[in-house]
Amino acid sequence: MGRALCAGSAAALLAGGAWAHGVGGGDAAFVTAAQGPQIVPFLYLGAKHMVTGYDHLLFLLGVIFFLRDLRHVALYVTMFSLGHSLTLLAGVLGRISVDPFLVDAVIGLSVVYKAFDNLGGFKTVFGVQPNPKAAVLGFGLVHGFGLATKLQQLNLSKDGLLANLVSFNLGVEVGQLIALSAMLALVIAWRRQPGFGRQALAANVLIMAAGFLLMQQQLAGYFMQGKGLA
Structure with missing residues (x-):
């Protein structure tokens, strides 16, 4: 179990091109052309975006990694959801x-x-321990802006915009719940295996390396776009 999850983290690390997960292809064409409320399609798109969003999922995996009380899992995930819901809606509606x-x-x-x-x-x-709840909420706000930027690039129609945004956000929550349930089940089963402590260390090193890779890719894209190369 531990080796499998470590291998999954390594696969995510190597799948760098998939990290810039936007709304593309036929989904992008549909969203751009959508007029009026399209509740079910936007629910689906929100769920799909979250389930394929490796950066969001790796952050959530890190959040729940050592949480053993389901009440704590619910609390942290709720704070993350609150954060990204606020900035998703504010980012698009407030432009x-x-x-x-x-x-x-x-x-x-x-x-x-x-x-x-x-x-x-x-x-x-550093000899200090930052407030983990505040960190999850704060980064949730950032993740919401990440979701908002993907939709802003598609020039959504104002006709039915609020309903479609709310539907997309609800879809994100559904996708998050599906992915979270699978990850939590795997982690709980993994904890029962011998050698969990050593394997957990390796897994978190891989997760951190994956985060650094994403940062490097995005910062390179930022500087390249200024030269007309992105």
Whole structure:
């Protein structure tokens, strides 16, 4: 179980091109052409976006990695959901423009942060322990802007915009619940295996490396776009 999850983290690390997960292809064409409320399609698109969003999922994996009480899992996931729901809606409806490369770089930083926290890095290196709830809420706000930038690039129609945004956000929550349930089941089963402590260390190192890779890709994209190369 531990080796399988470590291998999955390594696969995510190598799948760098998939990390800039936008709404593309036929989905993008549909969203751009959509007029009026399209509740079911936007629910589906929101769920699909979250389930294929490796950066969001790796951050969530880091958040639940050592949580054993389901009440704590629910609390942290609720705070993350509240954060990204607020900025998703505010970003699109309020037309708050944020560079998508920089937002995704900070999302990569959130993955690094949580893995570093799981490894006890803050206490060991800095002698302090940041408030984990505040960190999850704060990074949730950033992840919401990441979602918003993907929709802003598609020039959504104002006709039915609020209904479609709410539907998309609900779909994100559904996708998050599906992915979270699978990850939580795997982690709970993994904890029962011998050698979990050693394997958990390796897994969080891989998660942190994946976060650094995402940051590097997005920062490279940010600087390249200024030269007309992105």
